[in-house]
Amino acid sequence: MDVINLKDKKDISLLGIDKSVSFVISENDNASIFIDGLSDDNELNFDVKDGAYLHISFLADKPVKNLKILANVGQNAEIMIHFADFSTDENTANVVINLNKENARATWHLASLASEKDNKHISVSVFHNSPLTFARVDNYGVAKEESKLVFSGTSHILNGSIKSKTEQNAKIMVFDPKSDAVAKPILKIDENDIEASHAAAVGKINDEHLFYLTSRGLSVEDARLLITLGYLKPIFKGFDDDKVERINALIGGRL
């Protein structure tokens, strides 16, 4: 298995390297990296040492089956992940983040687009293994045509992880009558002195929003496009401008 120290790294393509890769960010280091070139059976491990900060922007633009991401976060360390999923076909991803020591933090933001006959299942789980840990998981998706999109995952606050806070948010917009979507976030709480919230919504475009936009002259198609982009675009803030252009082109080609 390749081991990559992320100090001074910026863009990493997984094409042509081992399916399984371990990434390390040393104590008190900072790194912000962009990863693309994901393919079937990638297994990526991230070790965020005490006091370190790691921001990862993933762009998936090809079929990705059986992707596994595991992150271990140390004391006063933070991992922030933006995952732009514009992959196609049948895709599964299983993400596990362990907040192992006090004040470990994790934020996850996913934007996923499923179209045609894509079948995607993305699971994001966070384990609060120590006190004062924080996690926020935001999964946003759009299911079009005959696609299926499933968001799942568990946020688990283990016994003894006092004053930890966990948030889950899953929203999927269902575009067409044959699109299918499921959002099923789960909270497991084994400690009393904590804060936890979760919300999930699966639905079609709000009729009142559509009326509002069309009442200003936008065609129904343009209004739907604008609303859909509004669902996916918040992911942009996790990417540099040149990557945003790539994502924009991917969205434009699929909507």
Added chain:
Amino acid sequence: MATLKIENLHVEVEGKPILKGVNLSISEGETVALLGPNGHGKSTLLNVIMGHPRYKITEGKIFLDDVDLTNMTTDERARAGLFLALQNPPEVPGVINSDFLRAAVNAKIDEHLSTYKFYKLLDGAVKEVKMPFDLATRALNEGFSGGEKKRNEILQLIMLQPKIAMLDEIDSGLDVDAIQIVADVIKNEKAKGHGFLVISHYARLFDLIQPTRAIVMINGRIVLDGGVELIKRIDKNGYEFIKTELGIEIAKEETNMNTVSIGSCAVREVTKK
């Protein structure tokens, strides 16, 4: 000169009749005050004119410049020159206000505005409604106060320059200064010859914008069409005189029980069509 003409309009919602034969004509340059008790069809009328799909026209026609709008879609009516400022503008997450405004402006013209020309137009409109510019760069109405939402409606009005604008309680939620700003914009647009149909429960807005006519809607029909003295009279004495002088019984507003849905764990699922 553009004229909005409503002929014998009957409308129902989920099988329940709301409008029962509305006749009305508004020309560019006119400002018409639409008055009436709550629940008698004023907002319904404005939404129907704009083509809201919730309402079903069972009889009657809507014309703008002798063009029959009755079967037109909402966006076609907007591009024909109608505008509706909503009583409760929705928050649309993720849709950036300026992106929306640009798409709306460009939808009305053949040759799209350059970035510079659009910015100039937006900047001018923002200044006219005295709105912080950052509101134009945020998600559409998301996190806006009630007053900011109303100013944003007026901002859209300025940018889209409709022939006939309908304002549904544009003054609710506005403080005194903001009402003055909105009134100034309406007066400016009136001076350009644009027509207005304005719903308000308060004489203050009408004092400022000086309507040319006032109409009163009761039980889904327009029962009075007269001068602005009607506004003063209603503001002072309410609608009781309609019953005593015209012999029209004013139906009480129905209050429905709130629909309560018990779900699990904050999960909301909307059934697919």
